[in-house]
Amino acid sequence: VVYDTFGQAKLAHADQEIRLAQDPFPLYPGESLKVGVSPLRIVPLNSALRLKAQLDFTDDGGVERIAGDEWLFEGPGAYIPRKEVSVEEVVRATVIRPNQALRLRARKECKDRDGKPRVCGEEWIVKVTGAYLPGAYEEVVATVDALVLTEKKALHMRALRTFVDDFGKTRKSGEEWLITLADTESHIPGELRLWDRL
Template structure:
């Protein structure tokens, strides 16, 4: 079988696509299979046949420079026939029908499983853009907050994942020493200043807040009638 680049005939199977450049207009368009595409003399195939992106359930991917869509979800085309793009923006896409990348769109993050957070764990998140979440709470760029497990974290473009943290397990006669990373109110409702350290003596599991840093786990000194501690000032 002759090469498609030589014959100019491309057999595009279902769920495959081409990017075709019209060299007269300098505009690149999308051609979707199934079809037999015959390239004209003034056309050049820039990409493909390329397989469409398939996102299974409980997975996602990130598209950079996504195409602009109208209120009905249709891609917007400018007067020259070129797809309009949201340059330097990203679009997080979840499980859906297979779809192609329009000219100018790029796959910034490959298809990835959603992150499952176990009990007594949390994700430390940082807002990279101002936004209002689904509960109506407003966040400013730079704010840090937690997503608590158990649960599946659904990413959004306004939020970056800093790290996953685990609860500290405290046994009897143990405490966790905490340090405030900025001015905050702790779980007991006490105002803390940046850099301030204090002890939390809660028995069981303790999950630090977004602006709390675990310094160490300390053990209590057991004093008897024959044992004492000398405290230094």
């Protein structure tokens, strides 16, 4: 505690402080208790807290955070709060079953879980079976089921822009083609193409 020449405790106005386990302490004139004693938040497996920096600071891992940055605190673990950080929401993993995929959209320019750069508004598909925890700047648009092909059913595809398809073939923007039973038994259309059932 820092005192002035009159013996009064000096205050950092509008400043906040988070105190963890310690001996009992008094509140000095001008200080007020914002939140009472409460247990730490436990984050279970396959879930995370989406955090947002309210002030510029350097975290315990040496990472510099700028006001407005968002990141995840992934479980399992006990989250120790900081005065510079607010908890925006709890994020839970989505389970991707066989013959399913997850359609994701970037909320801001970022890198996805595979390290691929994404621009704001871009959509992509994740086909890996199992639990998928979206990143801080990713949002789940929908769960997509695979379309089953038969001898009498095929998919009419049209490329929205140039890309390499699931079969390793480069498709030019505007190109149309068919996916039949000879190619695959089921297909999950990606983010770059439209389809019609024939």
